[in-house]
Amino acid sequence: MAEMEDRRAVRTKKNLKKALLTLLKEKDLLDITITEVAQFAGCNRVTFYSHYRDLQALLAAIVDDYLDDLVGNFRKGFQNRKSFAANDVNWQLPIFEFIYENQFIFSLILKGEVLPGSQNQFCESLVKVSGTELELKEEDSEVEIPALNYFLTYGSLGFFLYWAMNDFKEPPEVMAQKLAYLQGKMFIEARVRT
Numbered sequence: 001m002a003e004m005e006d007r008r009a010v011r012t013k014k015n016l017k018k019a020l021l022t023l024l025k026e027k028d029l030l031d032i033t034i035t036e037v038a039q040f041a042g043c044n045r046v047t048f049y050s051h052y053r054d055l056q057a058l059l060a061a062i063v064d065d066y067l068d069d070l071v072g073n074f075r076k077g078f079q080n081r082k083s084f085a086a087n088d089v090n091w092q093l094p095i096f097e098f099i100y101e102n103q104f105i106f107s108l109i110l111k112g113e114v115l116p117g118s119q120n121q122f123c124e125s126l127v128k129v130s131g132t133e134l135e136l137k138e139e140d141s142e143v144e145i146p147a148l149n150y151f152l153t154y155g156s157l158g159f160f161l162y163w164a165m166n167d168f169k170e171p172p173e174v175m176a177q178k179l180a181y182l183q184g185k186m187f188i189e190a191r192v193r194t
Contacts, residue, residue, distance in 0.1 A: 013051055015041035017062045020055065022099050029055060050074035059115050066105050067125045073098040074129055078192050087184025089176045096179075099160065103168050110157070110164045119157060126151045133193055152183060152187060 019040035023032050029139050034055060035039040039050040052058040077091035078084060099106045129173045159179055163170065170178075 003183070009051070012041070012043055012047060013061070015064070016048060016058055020058050021062065021105065024108070029059065045092065056097070056115070061089060062105065063109055063115055063118055066102060066109065067121055070095065070098060070122070071129055073124050074126055075133070078134065081192055083192065084187065085184070087180045089173070089180045092176040092180050093172060096176045099163075100168055100172045103164075106160075107164045107168075110161045119161075122160075123153050123157050135193055148186070152186065157181075174176070 016037060019037045020032070023036060023040060032055060034045055034048050037058070038045050039056065041048075048058075052061065073094040076094040081091070108114045109118040109122050127149060130153065131146060135145070156179060159175075159182070164177055
């Protein structure tokens, strides 16, 4: 019985997330009510409140889901590798493809207008992975590796934001190539920690 309730809760949360994203395509978050989201998801306000305290909490859960998937796609770029050159497009491509496939939600995350702090969440999720699973080849540098990691990640945010502000017109392959070029100017190689 508990397993059936768990599956029902998972399905309800999924429906609520889908409902909010659909409504956000039509109007601003401030113009959406919990009743609208619940009705669109096929449930009622009581059910909504049994899972989320408000629409911001629901949106935060959606962002968390997409950022978890983003991290998974980031890892795909260096999976089964011992090292890679900074200007290697292939390690960048999975993250660009994932963002491109999910343009609407990443436009919200990258612009940071609907959910304050989402830009930092985006960067911190990538910094955490690169800081624990990758290391830069020892280079002659006056900058500590953690500082360079933050610089590269938050600089990449500006690059992704530029892409979103231009409605993702460039294909992922082109954008990955451009970022690989820029990062290749800043460091030579990264190694995957084992």
